[in-house]
Amino acid sequence: MSQALQQERHVAAQSAEPRVRLRSARLAYGERVLWDGLDLDVAPGEFLAVLGPNGSGKTSLMRVLLGLQPLSAGSAEIGGEPVQRGSRRIGYVPQQRAVDVTVAVRGRDLVGLGWDGHHWGLGLRGRRERRQRVDAALAAVGAAGYSDRPVGLLSGGEQQRLRVAQALVSDPDVLLCDEPLLSLDLAHQRMVSELIARHARGREAAVLFVTHEINPVLPLVDRVLYLVNGKFRVGRPEEVMTSATLTELYGTPVEVVRVGDRIVVAGAEAVNNGVHHHVEGQP
Numbered sequence: 001m002s003q004a005l006q007q008e009r010h011v012a013a014q015s016a017e018p019r020v021r022l023r024s025a026r027l028a029y030g031e032r033v034l035w036d037g038l039d040l041d042v043a044p045g046e047f048l049a050v051l052g053p054n055g056s057g058k059t060s061l062m063r064v065l066l067g068l069q070p071l072s073a074g075s076a077e078i079g080g081e082p083v084q085r086g087s088r089r090i091g092y093v094p095q096q097r098a099v100d101v102t103v104a105v106r107g108r109d110l111v112g113l114g115w116d117g118h119h120w121g122l123g124l125r126g127r128r129e130r131r132q133r134v135d136a137a138l139a140a141v142g143a144a145g146y147s148d149r150p151v152g153l154l155s156g157g158e159q160q161r162l163r164v165a166q167a168l169v170s171d172p173d174v175l176l177c178d179e180p181l182l183s184l185d186l187a188h189q190r191m192v193s194e195l196i197a198r199h200a201r202g203r204e205a206a207v208l209f210v211t212h213e214i215n216p217v218l219p220l221v222d223r224v225l226y227l228v229n230g231k232f233r234v235g236r237p238e239e240v241m242t243s244a245t246l247t248e249l250y251g252t253p254v255e256v257v258r259v260g261d262r263i264v265v266a267g268a269e270a271v272n273n274g275v276h277h278h279v280e281g282q283p
């Protein structure tokens, strides 16, 4: 995205009522503080990439917003209301887990669950609408051709596209995506990330997109939340993805280089509490 357009969207985003709001948010498990003092507004239509090494608390943040994990301090709101379990406003693409081969449910039924969870009283009209919505969501992720096959027999990437369709089918205001690009080939990475970004812009939804690799989504990202070992930084990619910022966050020299339109993070191994973590551009 051009810097001018990004700036313009950022300004517009600032003035709208946020879809997601965290204030002084702290999450600790026992002695271990994942993050503290986190203030974050995610505006309608905004695409926020959530980055950070293993164990930095990215999935835990999703769980907080889903109402599944209470904060240790501070507040979390969706659409101006305190977070709650089963919110109709949220679409969720969970981190991928392989589906057992014995699972006989069809792909279209899995996507239908994303609709049923939010709609009651299926009359004839309701059933027709459900079918249309499910068909549209399946087509959008390129899953129409295999939607009648048992989910357990599908490839990891095919299952992942169904999860994305399930999250989108009810037109959520907030999309929480936990590594939705895992198992997808490059063409489908692009298809899925553009679909999610289009949903954000078209439906004024806020997207929180957890990823280990920013490059596949870099053109779509408005801001980045980077979490490392209890510290964090929020800002536009060019503000956060710098040698100075990542060196400070990781507490060890990290070099960030722009190669064409890609960001390569290299130089030092990011070492956190003696544990080697994945850094962008490293295997």
Ligand SMILES: Nc1ncnc2c1ncn2[C@@H]1O[C@H](COP(=O)(O)OP(=O)(O)OP(=O)(O)O)[C@@H](O)[C@H]1O
Binding pocket: 029, 034, 052, 053, 054, 055, 056, 057, 058, 059, 060, 061
């Ligand atoms: N309910 C819990 N009780 C105690 N510790 C937990 C709990 N849930 C998560 N943790 C720990 O908190 C840390 C953060 O976990 P989380 O899954 O949020 O990290 P993540 O950033 O999503 O990591 P990854 O990139 O590996 O998916 C991990 O060390 C995890 O073991």
